[in-house]
């Protein structure tokens with residue numbers, strides 16, 4: 037039998053409703069480096085744009101951007117499933133419906149043609165998915181193996197069940213390629229990786245048909261056709277023999293086919309895939325023997341679906357008949373060809389040579405012929421020309437002739453590698469692909485495949501009968517009745533009236549018939565009774581079933597009610613859940629916000645805490661420093677005061693001693709005129725008494741420390757301390773009362789003329805001479821005096837070994853000095869020049885400056901003899917108190933020079 041195909045239409049009307057264009061799809065493969073810029077990008081579901089790289093040569097300053105429109109454009113993220121569903125699934129539906137289809141991938145080398153067609157076990161391509169969907173659809177409706185047998189002329193025969201069984205047994209005994217085992221021990225090429233099957237099934241399958249799937253795998257290399265399922269003869273010495281080339285032939289329906297090509301019947305998708313991978317393996321072996329590259333050939337995988345109607349009993353396929361006229365009514369063969377074309381490439385770009393150059397030339401040649409054929413076809417269709425389409429120029433186009441000139445669907449997937457380096461070649465591919473869409477193909481119209489007047493649902497009925505037959509076998513058998521009314525009448529012709537034999541025979545025959553009739557009536561009545569009983573049973577069953585049914589219906593209604601109630605409850609719960617989840621989300625957001633606020637506040641508190649801690653430690657350290665400085669100063673002041681007090685005591689003792697000496701000496705020495713004038717007075721010394729500090733204070737001329745202008749807290753504190761000390765301390769001069777004051781010569785005079793009396797102890801006794809406090813050896817003095825300072829010319833000068841005089845004080849001057857003296861000059865009430873030396877210690881402050889702690893004031897007073905107010909010569913009334921006071925005054929004028937406030941009268 038030959039497959040059902042339409043005849044090649046020579047001329048077509050472009051607008052015919054029986055034609056449809058070749059559908060072209062475009063698929064972009066992902067770039068190896070996702071960061072690499074792409075030259076092709078989809079603008080929409082059906083438009084793709086090609087853009088050259090930035091440094092490409094532009095013509096007339098315009099960038100060469102092209103846009104192409106296809107049935108669908110799959111971007112680099114499109115899945116294999118999506119590509120299959122859109123491009124190949126309708127072809128599988130057509131295959132099941134008995135229509136032919138051709139799907140081929142086209143593109144430059146490395147653009148993803150093989151990936152799209154075959155894929156990887158975890159992510160299958162179009163080919164395995166087609167097989168999955170096909171077997172999912174025909175599943176149980178497959179015929180037993182070898183019922184359909186290829187006749188090697190592109191047709192199929194139907195074998196009897198007995199022949200098929202015989203062949204099955206034969207093949208089982210000697211398995212070879214054409215009988216793939218049900219569970220192959222090892223899956224070639226696909227490895228051990230578990231294949232993920234496509235679960236889709238198509239619905240256009242007819243129950244009353246029997247199906248069988250056959251696959252074949254061929255390749256076209258260097259314009260030769262090879263059968264990839266052909267066994268290659270193997271010689272242990274020379275290895276595999278090169279494969280035999282196959283020839284293309286035309287069958288009785290004008291369809292092209294590969295003569296003597298191996299077709300393998302497969303019963304499950306994995307069998308077909310195993311066959312495919314075996315073919316791939318042989319392809320490699322063949323290529324090794326042919327010195328070829330696997331990707332440099334066109335491969336064609338054919339799936340042929342044979343279907344035939346079941347006989348009237350729905351039991352077996354209608355057997356083959358000699359009557360050719362009925363063949364097409366009894367068997368239908370549809371074919372889906374999946375073609376992975378070799379990649380087009382420019383020979384100058386790949387720089388091939390030798391065999392590779394030949395390969396590339398042949399590939400380009402076959403692809404060029406394909407282009408030419410399609411172009412001429414389009415021209416013929418659009419312009420009504422009848423140019424000869426050069427299908428025979430290449431094996432590829434010759435094989436495709438069946439599809440382009442026959443009927444069915446043709447689809448093309450253009451694979452694009454969006455690398456910039458492929459830009460130029462991709463433009464050519466796209467142009468060809470866009471042109472291909474204009475070629476029209478005749479639609480297949482084989483909706484009513486088998487119109488043989490057979491009752492539909494035969495298969496189901498047969499199955500039902502088989503099940504019922506089993507039930508009948510189990511029921512008790514009634515004795516079979518012969519339903520004939522007896523043997524035929526004997527010859528009833530009466531030859532003579534006395535022919536008793538004939539009359540007797542007639543009587544016997546009638547009796548027999550009567551008996552049989554009665555038997556039949558009895559059987560009939562029995563059957564009727566049985567039938568009635570059965571009917572009653574059936575009715576009973578029917579009623580009980582009806583009751584059950586209504587019960588079930590009630591239950592179902594209740595369940596439905598319950599279900600709808602649960603559904604509505606569910607819906608309301610879902611709504612509540614949604615509401616709750618919304619609230620939860622809001623609360624979570626709020627919580628997050630509050631958490632952030634808490635964090636923020638905690639951070640602020642921490643910052644404040646740190647700042648306070650720092651401030652506290654600062655204050656603490658400052659307080660400590662101040663306390664230390666204060667304690668140090670206080671200690672110093674205390675020590676100074678102690679020393680002063682000691683000195684004062686010493687001084688007082690010394691003065692007393694001096695006075696005692698003077699008084700004693702006075703008694704012994706001849707009195708001077710002055711003393712003589714007072715000789716008559718009673719010089720009896722008065723007992724010593726202490727004057728009050730206030731009375732002495734008035735006699736002193738000290739400078740208030742604060743008036744000097746102490747600039748620092750420390751110095752003012754010192755000054756205050758010094759002031760306090762001055763107020764409370766009894767100065768040495770006031771601690772002494774000299775009883776014979778009037779007889780004591782003026783000490784200033786003594787001082788000026790120390791040699792007036794040799795016998796007398798000089799007033800300024802070096803033994804008692806008070807060394808200036810400023811006479812320290814290591815002390816460096818900073819003398820601060822005005823520019824117009826008058827020279828004191830006093831006899832006693834303050835001792836300052838190392839000193840530096842400045843008129844204007846600078847801080848840096850205080851750095852090297854340890855002592856400070858401020859010179860102040862003024863006139864007293866008697867117009868005498870009084871020079872005051874305010875002294876102090878220079879101390880370093882923690883901040884790097886200096887402070888002066890004033891601790892001493894030395895007064896230098898110059899007295900002119902002429903202006904000196906002398907006491908009245910008239911001898912006053914003896915007043916011991918007065919006398920002592922006068923003496924004290926004078927003495928103090930003469931010897932004053934204590935630490936705190938010294939007055940040197942010269």
Ligand SMILES: Nc1ncnc2c1ncn2[C@@H]1O[C@H](COP(=O)(O)OP(=O)(O)OP(=O)(O)O)[C@@H](O)[C@H]1O
Nearest residue numbers: 065066144145146147148149150151152331378379
């Ligand atoms: N859509 C895709 N997704 C992921 N990888 C892809 C895709 N398309 C192609 N590839 C990868 O690109 C590489 C080349 O693809 P493939 O071998 O299918 O190209 P080809 O066009 O068949 O090449 P040739 O013409 O040389 O046979 C393969 O490693 C393949 O895994």
